[in-house]
């Protein structure tokens with residue numbers, strides 16, 4: 001008797017859960033989030049190589065980047081199909097969603113040997129004056145703390161080499177002449193800020 005009651009509870013719970021999943025999947029916004037989450041992580045914290053975390057990014061930064069990519073002003077082959085035809089309201093809703101998500105540190109190992117060089121460069125180049133001392137970013141300036149190391153390196157190289165620019169070209173100026181080993185030191189230093 002007891003057993004069968006537990007069993008029917010289990011069935012009821014499973015039915016509710018599947019109804020909830022169906023409801024979620026039927027919502028176009030939730031469907032889109034699932035798509036984004038396949039690469040950027042379900043919680044917006046990426047565990048995929050060279051793919052940025054979005055959790056805890058300032059909403060304005062995310063909105064700007066999505067619009068830049070939609071308009072092909074920031075060229076990204078990977079992102080192109082996912083921004084194509086997105087309406088401004090949809091971009092704002094996605095940005096607000098990820099801005100509210102809690103950022104978590106990346107799971108990549110930090111190289112302790114380059115941290116002091118990274119700290120020195122961050123001071124010399126005034127990174128914190130724009131990205132804030134905790135590197136959480138603000139307005140159009142992205143969060144760097146908790147971002148993936150591989151992605152930080154890739155984006156700094158792209159600014160330096162002129163293959164990434166936005167409306168705000170500050171970063172192209174900041175990265176002029178910064179060597180690959182120094183970019184690596186900066187990325188590991190930033191990843192050590194938890």
Ligand code: HEC
Pocket residue numbers: 032035036037038039040050051052053054062065066075076077078079082083094142
């Ligand atoms: C197939 C994997 C994939 C999917 C799906 C995907 N992205 Fe991306 N996204 C990437 C990669 C890789 C980059 C880095 C692109 C680059 O720098 O060229 C990126 C970059 C971004 C950036 C720039 C972030 C930064 O810090 O510069 C934003 C914002 C973004 N994606 C949002 C989204 C949203 C919102 C969705 C869903 C509508 C989505 N992405 C779907 C792989 C993906």
Ligand code: HEC
Pocket residue numbers: 052064121122125126127128129130131140141142143144147152155156164165166167168170171174186
């Ligand atoms: C004058 C202000 C300013 C300074 C100084 C500055 N940044 Fe930035 N940074 C920005 C802005 C604005 C963006 C967004 C640019 C864009 O739209 O592509 C940005 C973007 C970035 C990105 C891209 C992250 C992502 O998720 O796409 C990285 C990495 C970065 N900065 C690292 C640094 C580092 C490291 C330093 C110091 C060496 C630094 N920044 C100094 C303003 C600044």
